[in-house]
Structure formats: C-alpha cells, structure tokens
Amino acid sequence: MRKIFTIIGGVIGILILLLLVYKVIMDKNYFADYDPKLPFNAQVSETGIVDSTVDFFGITRPRRFVKVLFTMTTRPGETMPVLLTLPVERQGKLPAIVFLHGIGQSKGFLEEICTPFNEAGFAMACFDQSMQGGRKVKGGWLAQATAFRKRPWKTVNDARRLIDYLQTHPEIDPERIYLVGASYGAITGSIITSLDKRVRAADLVVGGANIPVMLSAPFIKESVGNSALHWFGKQIVSCIMKPADPRHYVMRTAGTPVLMQNGSIDRLVSPQAGEELYRALGEPKEIRWYPCDHPGLGAKSEASIIVQILDEGLAWLLEKDKPFRKDGAPARTNEIHQSAA
Template identity: 30%
Template sequence: MGIITFLLLLAFTFFYASDTSKAFPIDEYYAYDQAIPLKDSLSLLKDTTDFKLYHISYQSVHQKKVSGLLSLPKISPSPLPVVILMHGLGDNKNVDYVAYGNDLFLKNGYAVLRIDFSEHGERKGDFHDFSLTGKYKYWSRDIISQTVFDLRRAVDFIETREELDAQRIGYYGISLGGITGTIFCGIDNRIKVPIVALAGGQLNLLYEKEALTKEAKDFVSIIEPLNFVKKIAPRPFLMLNAKNDEIVPPLMSTLLFNEAQEPKEIIWYDAKHRDAPLDIIYGDGLNWFKKYL
C-alpha cells in the first residue's frame, strides 16, 4: 500500500471516528426490498352500521409476521385517508388509550391502522426488561428498529388496498410509538402528516454520566430520533408533550423539537406522562390532520 493511500485511509478513519453521528450509515440502515411478498391476510371481525373492523397480518423484513387491526368508516367515500396509530412500551394495539384514538379518528372519517410493536401483543415472545442501558439493551434496541421496518411494510400494505388513499397517510404515535415514529416518518416520506405524543430525543442521555461517550452515541445512533427528525420537513410535524413528564423528560422533548425543521409545532399540557388528557391530545391531533391531511 502506497504512503498516500495509507494517509487517505487514516484521515478517512479519523473523520468518521471523530463524529459518531456519521460513524454508521443510518440513512441506509432502514432500506429494504419492497419486492418481498407481503403475504398479507384480512379477516372481518365486526361489521356495524358505522364501520368495519378487520384483523390483518403481513410479512415484514427479517421474516417477522406483523399483526394489526384495520378500521374502516362507512360515513366517508373511498379511497379513505389513513392514520397509522401506534401504542407505547409494554402495551398493544388494543390498549384503552389507543382504542380511544381509533374511535375518534374513525368517527371523523379516517381509516385507522393499528399494529403491534415487535415483541408486543400477538407478537409477544419471551419479554425481557426493556432498557437501552441494561443487560438486554440489544434486544431492546431491536424492538425499535424492527418496528420501523414493520411500519414501512404497513405503508406497503396500505398501497395495495383500493379503499385506502396512499397519498393521504398520517401517523400518530404515543410514547415509544412517538419515538419510533419520528425515525419512521423521517425515512419514509410516504407519511404526509406525522404527529408524535409524549416523545423526545437525545437517547444517549439515558446513560447519565456516560452520555457523551462514543460508545453511548454509537449504540443509539440507529434509533436516535435526532438523527432523523430533520428529514420530516417540509411535511408538517406536530409534537404533543407533558410539562411534568416523568418518563420522557421535557428536556428530551425540547431537544427533539429544536432539531426539527419548519413547519412544526409543539403543544405542552400541564400533565404527567400517564395522565395526559386523552380527549385534548387526540383532539389537537385530529385538528392537525384536518388541516394538513
């Protein structure tokens, strides 16, 4: 190897090692083969005068099967605008606060697609302690990254349905669903209107005194919302946060909002993480969808 080539390689290595935000090709990490068959299924669970409810499943990447629920209102003509609605850590697509949002969006003419997070709901296997700093940190990180792929495949599924308008897809994610959704919406511009509730960024802060180490930054790089939120623009981005959030500190929410580009808006509620007023946070989200979706 010539001395010039060696020096170039050395400089290249130093450049990427000195900036952990570029140490991993995060822009390409969530690329996948859309040609992989969805192997989707749809079964009718309920048919009322106002809506139809279907159980769905489809194939994601890494040979993962995704389960979900699709609600279709009868009050609006097809094709219908769609809201992908995601739950938080430890819950599932049927949890009460997600069911509340489903009903509200449905009554206002939106189709609603709810899926289970990886390792949650119908997809739950041996559940360990979720922690990005604990002994199951790789398993925990994989839950987030796999769900990003699952959400991208959810859009593939939507694109196959004649009754759904693939040009009018919104996203509403709560807590971990908001954190994961920021990544998803940043890399998939098929989502026209992203809303994240009770979410934030700068995940390396979870490492406390080791937060600024290269190891901490590298570990969270592929699931760090700050690395993706800028890519949401020029789509309208709404954040809904609690002033007294004890799970996702307001500082982390502020950092995420500051990193986002215009058009954007943040609404703060005088509440904690688990007692945020559902009628208000969903109502504000609904108004955002009505304005932009």
C-alpha cells in the same frame, strides 16, 4: 511472563477494535432492512363492527368502527399482526393514519382511541411492534437485550411496510397517509417521517430525542434507585442505542408538517427531551405544551387533558387533509370491506 501478558493484551485490544468496527458498520446500516418489493401475503383473521364503550383513563367513551385483523409479511420469515379500523359509514377512498403505540402497549390500544378519527373519515392502522402483543420475544436477558436493540429499526421498517400495504388497499387513498405516534411511537415515528416522504403530516404525542437526555428523566432515575448504577447504565444504553436516536435523522422531516404535543411535567419523556426533538426537527413544525405527566403515570384528573391532546391532534390532521375533502366532511356509506387484500 511479561511477554504472555503483552500478547494477551494485544489480542484483547484487537478484539475490542474489531467490535468497534463491527458496531460502526452495523450502526451505519441500522435501517437497511426495509424491502418494499417483498410480497404482503396478507391473511385476514377477523372482520366485524364494534359498537360499544371503552374505559379510557377513567373516562367512558363510545366505540364504533369496523375492525379488521390481519397478518402480513414484514421481512423474510417474519410476519406482523395488524389492526385496521374503518368508519362504519364511508364511501370512496379514505385517508389513512398509521398509529404507533407506546413501548409497553400493543395494537389493541388503537381500539380505545380510534372512534373519533374513524368518525372524522380516517382509516387507522396499528401493528404489534417487536416484543409486544403477538410478537413477544422468548429467552433470557441476552435475547431481550438483542431484541431491544433491534426494536427501533424493526418498528421503523415495519411501519414503512404497512404504508406499502395501505397504498395498495382498495379503500385507502395512497396520497393521504398520515402518522400519529405516542411516546415510543412518537420517537420512532419521527424517524419514519424523516425517512419516508409518503407521510403527509405527523402528530408526535409525548415524543423526545437525545438518548442520554431521555435516560435522565425523573421516572427512570427513580426506577433505577442507585445513582451510580443509573449513570453506568445510561452510558451503556446510549452507546448501544445511538443509531436509534431521532436527533440524527429528524432534520430530514423538512417539508413535512409535524405537530408535537408534550406534557410540561412529564416524568418519563421530560420536557428537556421534547425540546431536543423539537429543535432538531425540520420545518414546518409546531409544539404544544399541556399541564400533565406522561399518559398512564399522572393522576386520573389528567384524563381530560389526554382527551384534549387527542382531540386537538385530530383537528390538526383534519386541517392538513382539508384540501382533499369536499365541504370538509367525510362521505358516508354502510358497506363493510371484508378483505385485507
């Protein structure tokens, strides 16, 4: 009987060792999926001018831009829906901003914030990240957990594919690609900025690093409710998501200007997590603190602070794009581009 248990223990030990070796290999190749040579196969589904208003965290704001919806191939057998917004009045090649939405949002959020950027002469593009919008994942907890483990590398590589596409677009200046990420988009956006030097500058809004620190945020603790369960879950998630932690990569942003904009009372991406990301970033870098909670969690009175964050981020991007602008202003025309290809 003892011999049988010894054999069983040995088999279990070997299986655990094999799983650890497999995880090490998979972690090492976590972002290896990116293929810049893959055809885009861009297919436009909608084009038109949006001229209306939008309720933005309780504030009514105008919307005016050209909207282009299309899909493109991101990896063999997989496409992603993309929203591209352009200034209504424009001419010549435009600088482009890749916008990365938050963990629970979709590309449609871009329509709420793009108008000031478009009117300042920027094109903006946002894709539905894996598990969101037109890329919902079907299945039970195992399918969702697997998709969650894949989501960071898919987001990073999908963004790089979108940059590939934008650099071929007839209205986009391939040398003026910028990035704006919000929350989860800021976390993954910091990795994109590390891996892809085509990003001229990045504005990371309420981003953080160090997964155990991020999982210790007050909002997450309160949502779990049980301290023992929270501790155990933090260990599991930290292990599974280790290769997606920005602190392993962001020293490579050196040479690319990065602005961080964080909330000083943020309960979801805590100030401690923001500091972790800021310390790990390469130079040049800047962090600005705002007296607000995480967008969407705070009081309605904080809406004006969120608008301030966007306005200051836009001003910072304009400063980075200034060397390319004549008289500091975007050129204008009334032509509408009808194709994504």
